[in-house]
Amino acid sequence: MTPWKLPSTAGRSVGILGAGVLGRRIGACWASAGYQVHIRDPDPRQTNAALQYITSELWRYKPIVDPNTISVRGFQNMEHAVEDSWLVIECVPEKLNMKIDLFAELENITRPDAILASNSSSYKSREMTAMVKPETAQRMLNTHYMVPPTIRIVELMTSGSTRPEIFPFLLNHFRASGMMPVIAHKESTGFILNRVWAAIKRECLMVLAEGVASPQELDAVWTEMFIENGSPPCTLMDSVGLDTVSLIEKHYIQERGLQDRGVLPFLQKYIDEGRLGAKSSKGGLYPPNHTVKTANQEQASYDNLHVPSLYFLDIGWNNDPDDVGFYRKGRIFVGSADGRSPLKVIAHHLPMPDGIALSQKAGKIFWTNMGTPGQNDGSIMSCNLDGTGARVIIPPGAVHTPKQLSVDQENEVLYFSDREGMRVFRCGVDGSNLQTLVRAGDWRKGIDDPTLWCVGITVSAREGKFYWTQKGPPRGAKGRIYRASIEMPQGFGASNRPDVEVVFDHLPEPVDLAMDEEGSALYWTDRGELPNGNTLNRAALNPDGSFSKHQVLARNLHEAIGLAIDKKNRYIYATDLGGAVYRFNMDGSGKQTIYEDQGAFAGIALLEQAVPSSSL
Structure with missing residues (x-):
């Protein structure tokens, strides 16, 4: 048998299995070093x-290489x-059988010198060697990351038979x-750290399960006693x-043969209700959005794990109107919803x-291009999330x-x-x-009749309806919001369909x-005159399909357009x-300015940084 040697890293990759919150952050660490x-x-x-x-947030990792070369x-x-990896790191869910099967598969599809690591925080890699050969177990170990880029600690632990030369080799690369x-x-x-944290966390859960204190009270006393800058346990x-x-x-x-004093049923109640924490729209111990902070708010290590990326459009109006090509200076910006990422232009000359x-x-x-005012030359385009691969899908x-x-995400249909x-x-x-x-x-x-101009649109799959705005003239209070069925009534067409319904009228200038x-x-934005225009608005949909009287949630926007x-x-x-x-x-409260003074902004969309996990 050929003696085992440490792998060469030249021309080979670091393989990461699982693209969730930690998987992508681990990838960013390695990418930042080239x-x-x-x-x-x-x-x-x-x-x-x-x-x-990784593309938009690499700056947080202080890269030592040109970000354009990663x-x-x-x-x-x-x-x-x-297949060519020198190091493979699994970041799959904390289910032992899944990890055992995964390493058995890796034994067959990786090179024989590849180092196989688990990011598990609770299982020893020894427990994952049940279906691999002894020589494979010798190149397995735990490499447990905390939460980079803020917390840079990674804990290495043997599988019980890990080759000793692997540790100094990995220390240098980490x-x-x-x-x-x-x-x-x-x-x-x-x-090391999780063992200490496990005992603290368990006692905190017992305090909550027994009704001794609320999450807010527990975090408040913990913060006063132990923390000057960091994340308290419930957060x-x-x-x-x-x-x-x-x-x-x-x-x-x-x-450990411990007695469960009500912790698991306490947690199961939250899980059954879909209250999984920051990754859930229902929240967890705290209400949703508790850990999503903007740049002017104090942030701790575990905040903003689930903050989305913002994609929004600069219409180009801040450019010189006397400049040749004035109407082709639109851009697509990408930033982060906490406002901390520098804005990046991924498409221009739109x-x-x-x-x-x-x-x-x-x-x-x-995205839609309105084209040159007064000309019939509008178009719709698409591209990859990084701005590459741009193409026209609806021509001028x-x-x-x-x-x-x-976008109707389920059926992959565009409405506009x-x-x-x-x-x-x-x-x-x-x-x-x-x-x-x-x-x-x-x-x-x-x-010439702005009351017929169709502007905003959204789709309600639950109702089987789509909604659109016809904004009306400035200062005319003739704006309307309509709805109709997604399915065209049989025997009718776009000009005479009988299911078109006005749900709101006499609005200043409803837009998106x-x-x-x-x-x-x-929800909708209104571009019209104050007091009801330049506003953010909301109306509740009743079970019978009617709407309650609409509310103005926020005022004093400067020609409001985009909404997400x-x-x-x-x-x-x-x-x-x-x-x-x-x-x-x-509810319209807590207004924060995320970005400003870099264009004249129109549409906006969000990209979630974490979506529901899939089994590997």
Whole structure:
């Protein structure tokens, strides 16, 4: 048998299995030091989100290489992801059988010198060697990351038979990737820090389960006593996820023969209700969005694990109107919803872009271009999440002045409004099967009646309806919001369908629309005059399909346009032509300015940094 040698890293990748919160952060650590990174997840939404995270957030990791030279690739096929890897790190759910099967598969598809690591925080890698050969177990170990980039600690622990030369070899490479590695001197469930934290966490849960204190009271006294800057225990558990906390607790109880004094049933109640913590739209121990902080708020290590990326459009109006090509200076910006990432332009020289939407499943951005004012040259385009692969899917002239865009994620269908074209359309995500759903007027006979201009649009799958705005003239209070069925009534067409219904009228100038997660409320921006214009608005949808009287949630925007709802963290984002991106609580309170003074902003869309996990 050929003696085993430490692997060469030249031309080989670091393979990461699992593209969730920690998987993508581990990938960013290695990429920041110039290592090739392969991230594998069976869900393309996860890999797309991970690749976007690494691209947009790499600055946080203080890269020692040019960010434009990093090599990070996403995979769904495991063999292709790790076939050339010198190091493979699994970040799959904390289920031992899954990890045992995974390492058995890795034994067959990786090179025989590849080092195989587990990021598990509760299982020893010894427990994962049940189905591998003894020589494979000798190149297995734990490499448990905390939460980079803020906490750079990574704990290394033997499988019980890990080759000793692997540890100094990995220490050098971990340090090169910006980490602070520490080696556990012997096998220990929970390693070093997590073992201490496990005891503290368990007692905190018992205090809660027994009703001795509320999460807020417990965190308050803990903060006063022990923390000057960091995350108190209940906030920390919410950030990690209560389902993960429960799995780890079960393992500790089983291994150590501990008596469960009500902790697991206490956690199970939250899990059964879907209250998993910061990754859930229902929250956890705290309400949703508790750990999502903006740049001007104090942030701790576990905050903003689930903060989305913001994609929004600069219409180009801040450029010199006398400049040649004035109407082709629109841009797509990418930033983070906490406002801490520098804005990045991923597309430019666009002819007055207005509406934007994302498909995380397809890994695509879609946007509308209004084109040159007064000309029938609007278009719709798409590109990859990083701005590459731009293509026209609805060519100029097929639509007049397309505005807001909405994606039916389940059926991969685009809906959009055509302002001066006085129509509402839908088509496939590739532009195929373009259909006119509503025709409010005929632009060829004149476009001078703004009451017929279709602007905003959103889709309510729960109702089987789509909504759109017809904004009306400035200062006219003739704006309306309509709805109709997704399915065209048999025997009717876009000009005479009988199911068109006015749900709100006499509005200043309603623009973009959005539905909340449950489809129980409609939100819109209004560009009109104060007091009811330049506002953010909401109306509750009643069980009988009627709406309650609409509320003005926030005022004093500067020609409000774009609108997007973070349905998981429970925030509203809005843009205005004055050049600001705002964040609001769902009731309109807590207004924060995220970005400003870098353009005249129109449509906005969100990309989640963490989506529901898939089994590997």
